[in-house]
Amino acid sequence: MSTPPQKIWQPxxxxxxxxxxxxxxxxxxxxxxxxxxxxxxxxxxxxxLGPPVEGGSEPLKCASxxxxxxxxxxxxxxxxxxxPPEAGWxxxxxxxxxxxxxxxxxxxxxxxxxxxxxxxxxxxxxxxxLGPEIPYPAAVEDAVESLHWVHEQGAALLGINPGxxxxxxxxxxxxxxxxxxxxxxxxxxPIPLVFQLLxxxxxxxxxxxxxxxxxxxxxxxxTISLVPDKMMWFRRNYLPNEADWPNWDNSPIFAxxxxxxxxxxxxxxxxxxxxxxxxxxxxxxxxxxxxxxxELHVYKGCPHPIVAMDGASSIRYALWxxxxxxxxxxxxxxxxxxxxxxxxxxxxxxxLAKGLGTEYSD
Numbered sequence: 001m002s003t004p005p006q007k008i009w010q011p012x013x014x015x016x017x018x019x020x021x022x023x024x025x026x027x028x029x030x031x032x033x034x035x036x037x038x039x040x041x042x043x044x045x046x047x048x049l050g051p052p053v054e055g056g057s058e059p060l061k062c063a064s065x066x067x068x069x070x071x072x073x074x075x076x077x078x079x080x081x082x083x084p085p086e087a088g089w090x091x092x093x094x095x096x097x098x099x100x101x102x103x104x105x106x107x108x109x110x111x112x113x114x115x116x117x118x119x120x121x122x123x124x125x126x127x128x129x130l131g132p133e134i135p136y137p138a139a140v141e142d143a144v145e146s147l148h149w150v151h152e153q154g155a156a157l158l159g160i161n162p163g164x165x166x167x168x169x170x171x172x173x174x175x176x177x178x179x180x181x182x183x184x185x186x187x188x189x190p191i192p193l194v195f196q197l198l199x200x201x202x203x204x205x206x207x208x209x210x211x212x213x214x215x216x217x218x219x220x221x222x223t224i225s226l227v228p229d230k231m232m233w234f235r236r237n238y239l240p241n242e243a244d245w246p247n248w249d250n251s252p253i254f255a256x257x258x259x260x261x262x263x264x265x266x267x268x269x270x271x272x273x274x275x276x277x278x279x280x281x282x283x284x285x286x287x288x289x290x291x292x293x294x295e296l297h298v299y300k301g302c303p304h305p306i307v308a309m310d311g312a313s314s315i316r317y318a319l320w321x322x323x324x325x326x327x328x329x330x331x332x333x334x335x336x337x338x339x340x341x342x343x344x345x346x347x348x349x350x351x352l353a354k355g356l357g358t359e360y361s362d
Contacts, residue, residue: 009036013222019273020224021301023338027055028224029204037225038102040234043132052102053225055338057311059109060117067105068157070149073142077158078116078123088161090121090356091154092197093146093180095173097308099234100131100139108170108308111345115168115197118349119359122160124150128176129308131238139238142251143176143185151191164356166195166264170307171226171276172234174201178252178283185262193264195355197348199307200269200276203253203283205235205245207275214278223273226304231275253283260290267295267351269344271302295351302340307348310341 010033012025017350031054038047064079079089094112097105105127116123130143147167154160167184169177178201184191204214209228219230239245248255266287270280277298284294298308346362353360 004045006034006147008033009040010224010314010348013247016222016273017222020049020195020303021340023340024302024309027338031055032225037227037230038099039230045133048104048130049306049317051107052098052191053308054303054310055112055305055309055341056108057342060113062113062116070142070145072138072145073129074105074127075146075149076112076125076127078112078125079159080116080120080122082120084159085161087163088155088159090164090194090358091124091150091158091160092116092119092121092166092168092352093124093126093150093177095126095128095143095167095176097169097171097173097199098130099231100136100172100238101234102130103173110310111170111199111307113189114237114310114345115352118346118361119353119356120361121166121352121356122154124154124158132240135237136239136241136250139172139176140179142241144178147191148187163192165191165193166197166352166355167193168197168199168352169193169201170199171304172202172238172317174198175203175205175250175252177201178203179249179255181263182248182252185259186256190262194357195264195352196266197352198266198268198280198283199344200271200274200304201280201283201350202276203251203280205239205251206231207279210271214275216277216279217275220273220275221279223275223303226275228275248342253279253286257290260286260292263287263290263292265293265355267297267348267355269297269299269307269348271306272298272300272306273302274304276304294326297344297347299340299344306338306341307344308341309338310345312339349357
């Protein structure tokens with residue numbers, strides 16, 4: 001008896017294929033298309049036991065890895081090899097992605113360990129509380145508490161320099177990091193930050209599939225991975241009360257003008273085929289208008305999750321695409337790396353090292 005074909009939950013639309021990086025298409029066809037997207041199946045918290053995104057590399061080894069409790073969540077602290085500067089290690093506070101719903105202290109360890117070792121800084125990874133069980137404002141509270149904890153106790157507990165603090169995160173974590181930059185400026189006394197590293201950040205939780213004001217929601221309506229329905233599913237898990245969506249601690253693009261003027265310099269990475277692309281660009285433009293130095297990268301041919309996809313199992317595939325009477329064939333081999341994800345991490349580590357005033361290492 002023949003085996004029935006597997007259901008394709010996440011097909012690559014034919015119109016998207018010419019725009020999509022072949023290496024990403026290869027990985028998606030081999031590893032992802034037969035698996036349901038989070039919003040396509042009933043909610044089960046057990047899904048958090050796996051990575052929100054497949055294709056990450058193994059974490060780098062660091063000199064030490066220790067967990068510490070905060071009042072309502074934990075943080076994981078990575079210390080790099082080598083001798084700390086006389087004033088203490090610079091520190092990078094990181095908030096993982098996963099739509100405020102998925103992810104954990106462990107799921108983006110490849111990012112945190114690469115930043116730790118390659119930018120020569122302590123990294124504090126925050127295991128903030130998640131929706132739908134514990135919705136807004138819990139994640140914001142945990143993010144802000146982590147900042148105060150690092151600033152007030154980091155020198156004694158972690159050997160860090162509280163005058164050299166950077167923040168960052170991916171997707172929903174990029175949202176929290178952006179919020180934290182404004183909270184730091186409004187703290188009494190203000191907490192000085194030296195840099196922010198935002199990967200595919202959510203900056204405007206009032207955006208929607210209409211494409212107003214961000215055309216990327218329409219242009220990328222048929223993208224893969226973070227499709228519009230999934231983004232709205234994430235938002236409703238975290239923000240069940242629609243009246244909260246415009247609050248600037250959910251939509252940092254609406255933060256006070258005076259805090260934009262006090263924001264640290266920024267590295268912002270967005271993906272061409274991501275619904276969030278244009279709001280990330282708009283946030284960067286607003287920082288620039290406030291006098292902030294912004295390094296903006298648009299990764300061509302990429303959908304949302306590539307920052308967590310710097311490594312992959314070996315793939316061999318033949319992908320066929322037909323367009324009218326034209327038949328194109330791609331033969332493609334990979335031997336362990338999604339190069340664009342690797343490049344993004346390298347770009348970010350170089351920018352973080354520059355922002356913290358450390359030496360970058362390959």
